[in-house]
Amino acid sequence: MKLLLKIGAIASHPVFLPVFSLLVYAPLVAKYGQDALILSLIWILFVYLFLPLIFLKYIRKIHLAEPNLEERRSIFKAYALINFGFAVVSIFLMSEYVSFFVSAGFLHVLMLLLAFVELKASWHTAVWAFILSASLMVMYNYQLVGLFQTSWLVLGILVAVAFIRWKAKAHTPFELGMGIAAGLLAALPILFF
Incomplete structure (x- = not known):
């Protein structure tokens, strides 16, 4: 059971946020073609996953498995800067993602x-x-009817992730609720861009 909880926690880890965003943004970025999407995915994984993990683990010497509050602050600062940087780069590459990365930066600031x-x-x-909140905002902004089913899928994943984190005793129900509230609130800028 512990192995399943660990696999679930790794598969749903927040460092894969840009990859998870394809659940919502796939219809909007489909116009760029498969080669551009693959190149973007490789670039995002390198800059969003590989470089921060090296920086946080080997330079800042953060215990990534169970960071204390000070280490969590360093992680959130790093990812807030990365997201705002991605928002600037997205202006030139994939303009659909600007509001997403601004909101993701806002999430990490929260x-x-x-x-x-x-x-x-x-x-x-x-x-x-x-x-989940981003999918609802994108569905409203772009009138994407088919995204409703994706929103249900994301809601199911959210419930599963909350259950996994609670069952693994990684968080209390209050901490899970605080995370959900921060996530729902942080996506609001998508509605206005």
């Missing part, structure tokens, strides 16, 4: 603020609640 007041919120549930 998580950073919660860490500064020493509230531990679940990063996992925050990201999946963010994707």
Whole structure:
């Protein structure tokens, strides 16, 4: 059972946020063609996953499996800067993603603020609640009728992630709820861009 919980936690980890965003943004970025999407995916994995993990683990010496509050602050600062950087780059490459990365940066700023007041919120549930809220905002902005089923899928994943994190005793129900609230709130800028 512990192995299944660990696999679920890794598969739904927040560092894969840009990959998960394809659940929502696939219809909008389909016009770029498969080669451009593959190149973008490789670039995102390199900059969003590989470089931050090397920086956080080997330069900042953060215990990534169970970071304390100070280490969580460093993680959220790094990912807030990365997301805002991606928003700037997206202006030139995939303009559909600008509001997504601005909102993702806002999510990490919210998580950073919660860490500064020493509230531990679940990063996992925050990201999946963010994707759920983003799917609803994109569905409303672009009138994408087929995205409704995807929203249900993301909601199911959010519930599963919350259950996995609770069952693994990684978070209390309050911390899971704080993560969900932060994620839902952070996606609001998508509605206005």
